[in-house]
Amino acid sequence: MLEIRDVTRRFGRNTAVDGVSLRIPHGQMIGVIGRSGAGKSTLLRMIKRLLDPSQGSIVFEGIEVSALRGAALRNWQRDCAMIFQQFNLVPRLDVVSNVLHGTLNRRSTVATLLSLFPRADIHRAIDILDRLGIADHAPKRVEALSGGQQQRVAIARALMQDPKIILADEPIASLDPMNAQVVMDTLRRINDEDGRTVVCNLHTLDTARRYCDRVVGMRDGRVVFDGRPEELTTAAAREIYGAGDDFSEAATSTAIEALEPIRDFVRAPAFAL
Amino acid sequence: MTLTTNAGPAAIKADYMAMIQRKRLYSGVLLVVFFVLLAAGFNVADRRNAGGFWDGLHKIFDFPAELLGEAVAKAPALPGHLLHYLPAMVETINIAAVSTLIGAIAAIALSLLSTRGLARWPRLIPVFRRIMDTMRALPEIVIALVLIFILGGGPVPAMIAIAFHTAGALGKLFSEVNENADLKPVEGLASVGASWLQRMWLGVLPQVMPNYLSYALLRFEINVRASAILGFVGAGGIGAELRVAIGWGTGRYDAAAAIFLLLFLTIVAIDQVSSHYRNRLVRGS
Numbered sequence: 001m002l003e004i005r006d007v008t009r010r011f012g013r014n015t016a017v018d019g020v021s022l023r024i025p026h027g028q029m030i031g032v033i034g035r036s037g038a039g040k041s042t043l044l045r046m047i048k049r050l051l052d053p054s055q056g057s058i059v060f061e062g063i064e065v066s067a068l069r070g071a072a073l074r075n076w077q078r079d080c081a082m083i084f085q086q087f088n089l090v091p092r093l094d095v096v097s098n099v100l101h102g103t104l105n106r107r108s109t110v111a112t113l114l115s116l117f118p119r120a121d122i123h124r125a126i127d128i129l130d131r132l133g134i135a136d137h138a139p140k141r142v143e144a145l146s147g148g149q150q151q152r153v154a155i156a157r158a159l160m161q162d163p164k165i166i167l168a169d170e171p172i173a174s175l176d177p178m179n180a181q182v183v184m185d186t187l188r189r190i191n192d193e194d195g196r197t198v199v200c201n202l203h204t205l206d207t208a209r210r211y212c213d214r215v216v217g218m219r220d221g222r223v224v225f226d227g228r229p230e231e232l233t234t235a236a237a238r239e240i241y242g243a244g245d246d247f248s249e250a251a252t253s254t255a256i257e258a259l260e261p262i263r264d265f266v267r268a269p270a271f272a273l
Numbered sequence: 274m275t276l277t278t279n280a281g282p283a284a285i286k287a288d289y290m291a292m293i294q295r296k297r298l299y300s301g302v303l304l305v306v307f308f309v310l311l312a313a314g315f316n317v318a319d320r321r322n323a324g325g326f327w328d329g330l331h332k333i334f335d336f337p338a339e340l341l342g343e344a345v346a347k348a349p350a351l352p353g354h355l356l357h358y359l360p361a362m363v364e365t366i367n368i369a370a371v372s373t374l375i376g377a378i379a380a381i382a383l384s385l386l387s388t389r390g391l392a393r394w395p396r397l398i399p400v401f402r403r404i405m406d407t408m409r410a411l412p413e414i415v416i417a418l419v420l421i422f423i424l425g426g427g428p429v430p431a432m433i434a435i436a437f438h439t440a441g442a443l444g445k446l447f448s449e450v451n452e453n454a455d456l457k458p459v460e461g462l463a464s465v466g467a468s469w470l471q472r473m474w475l476g477v478l479p480q481v482m483p484n485y486l487s488y489a490l491l492r493f494e495i496n497v498r499a500s501a502i503l504g505f506v507g508a509g510g511i512g513a514e515l516r517v518a519i520g521w522g523t524g525r526y527d528a529a530a531a532i533f534l535l536l537f538l539t540i541v542a543i544d545q546v547s548s549h550y551r552n553r554l555v556r557g558s
Contacts, residue, residue, distance in 0.1 A: 096289055115296075122293065123286055130282040138289050 007056035016042040018221035029191040031208035034218035040201040078105040081158035085170040087150045091143035099125040102160025148179025168200040344530030354531035365510035369496035376439025384447035408441025431508030450484040490547035
């Protein structure tokens, strides 16, 4: 159980996250939606402790994560993996080395600086890559891979950490629809098969509906929607995005199936030039 | 996703392990060769040494200790010394500043003429590169000695000598900066019919100026030291004073300490000014 208790984060005069409270049971797949600047990334970064809350606390299985320091903090960062929009891999190292970085917290600094990883770890890294369908690229440099492949390397690095929670910050925002589907399918599979909690910031409603057990909508730093995907009606979406009646979900959808209804949208007066 | 035949994780593992082992072997061999060469080279150097290396090793800090001791003992005289040597320091800084400025301007021209993709005459790139190599290869102290012999002692020969070396050294660094410049603005200016000089001045320089500036200011620091050294051979400035003060047994180490302090403060000042103006240039105020 991950508990976010009345967490606030301010940057100067701006309040990015404003008194958010959430209870996330183990094994759930949660989609966080909202427009740019709603505080989704800030919230995820605070859970991961890449940012510290201005107020409030974050508790995981009885441990106050928001108060950890030093080695205990790094252990938490190992248990709580993160997947970034821009992958955040080391482009000039090979795929397996990047996946092995998932073990850095467990291994001695000197051994890892010399790239001396145990054989068992290397084998496990390749097994994870095989599970994600990219084992063939194992010896290549990451920079030679496509965006979708790189994101799967990033997921493999996250799995190498053997995390209890996986946070994904806009994992498909830089990908084309085909690769986006592969990456979301992979995250869902990790959630189903391994039972790891997945918290995922998303830009598109249809992705959130399709893959998540629960959807949290944020607006101006506050939670304005928290419910099952079926409850996410167009009216609720308008509330989250602060949009008027001209708001059409299909306009921003990246799903291939959603291409059909766009014809209606083009005729809508809001789009006329 | 990939269409290559999947060899199965077992084969991939074996291949990858073989690759890792090969890499580790190479690294290990390189490491051994490095240490063997280091030890062998040291032995050769030690045999060619006049024999004072091991005897002198423990005395290495005697001189600085003596200098510091005397400077501390005569500490009340320090502010007076600082004031006394300030004009000489200003002369040295002037030599360095003028030579850096002249050298940098020459370096900008040389670097643009010797960068692939930007050069006015691409076929002459090797010629301009060799000119810069020559400028770097000649030690400035040799040029200064020759010029002092011909033109007489004073700051001007030192300035020419340092500017000559600076043009070659900065030209190489600037040319590397130019290589990383984005060619799209240059193409844009070419599309409006701009001449070569217009393309360089308006398309390239705005991109590379922050890097030019930080390299030039680093060179300014180096040139302050170089012009101090040239003072030893008759170019005036703080170096001439230091040569007198640092002589063994003259009892003027307090003056030497003051000169070192002035040099240190100058370098700190240049560093601070450098980062301040570079930030302003990058941010565009």
